[in-house]
Amino acid sequence: MDTAQRIPILMYHRVGEPEHPRDIYCIRPEHFSAQMQALARASWCAVSIEDFDAWRRGEKSLPENSFVLTFDDGFTGVFDFAAPTLKKLEWPATVFLVAGKLGGQSDWEVTTEEPMLPHPLMNAAQLRSLSAQGFSLHSHSLLHHDLTKLETSALEQDLRDSRVLITDICGQAPVYLAYPYGRHNEAVRNAAQRAGFTTAFSVESGFNRPTVSAYQIRRLDVFGTDTPAMLLRKIRLGTNDGSLTHLMRYYLHRILRLN
Ligand SMILES: [Zn+2]
Structure with a gap:
């Protein structure tokens, strides 16, 4: 295995019409499609989360320019808009589902500066x-609580119940967890392991090397306002900052280090 290889994981949320210009966690369908085309033209290729995990454990090699696509929450726009785009490219993706809210609404507390309306979730x-198309379906907990605030027994119940509900629908038990709000601590990581999750995904930015901690996998936040060029910079540099200034600083830093 190439230990210098670094795999970026992209994190999306809603695909559809943003509520307001600062609703950066929603991407318009045409922007999502343009981002995917730009990645394909730049020779990036999506691999499944299962293949990523096998690579992390040293059981599989991945081609250069592999990346993983993830969608948090399970909004209907993934089915309506993202899936057709990904089908054309034959790219796999993962949805992290809020298992207790399937077919319902995202009526959990949001932590953005402005209040957000609930949006429909896939049934x-x-x-x-989606599963038949090659999507992987995993857990984003039962009810989208901040898991660091739950008592141990409630925490374990939440995680276990989320696995049961997703297994009922998919016929396969989810083994990957994305922490709601990206919030986790040692108790949450241990509970995830005890509940049967083998790997868990945070919202800390950066690339993943095989040495990355199994319960703190990194992901890059993609915003609805990211142009294809900004996304290409993010995925190349492993950062949430896709600005040109950041790119210049990155190369300047490398040049200074080499001298
Ligand atoms: Zn979420």
């Missing part, structure tokens, strides 16, 4: 269709 039929 069982839509999820089975």
Whole structure:
């Protein structure tokens, strides 16, 4: 295995119409499509989360320019808009589902500066269709609570119940967890392991090397306002900052280090 290889994981949320210009966690369908085309033209290729995990454990090699695509929460726009785009490219992706809210609304507390309306979440039929297309369906907890605030027993119950509900729909037990709000601590990481999750995904930015901690996998936040050029800079540099200034600083730093 190439230990110098670094795999970026992209994190999306809603695909659809943003509520307001600062609703950066929603990407318009045409922007999502343009981002995917730009990645494909730049020779990036999506691999499944299972293949990524096998690579992390040293059981599989991945081609150069592999990356992983993830969607948090399970909004219907993934089914309506992202899936057709990904089908054309034959790219796999993962949805982290809020298992207790399937077919319902994202009516959990949001931590953005401005209040956000609830949006519809995919139902069982839509999820089975995605699964048949090659999507991987994993857990984003039962009810989207901040897991660091739950008592141990409630925490374990939440995580276990999320696995049962997703297994009922997909016929396969989810083994990957994305922490709601990206919030985790040692108790949460231990509970995730005890509940049967083998790997868990944070929102800390950066690349993943095989040495990355199994319960603190890094992901890059993609915003609805990211142009294809900004996304290419993010995925190349492993940062949430896709600005040109950041790119110049990155190369300047490398040049200074070499001298
Ligand atoms: Zn979420």
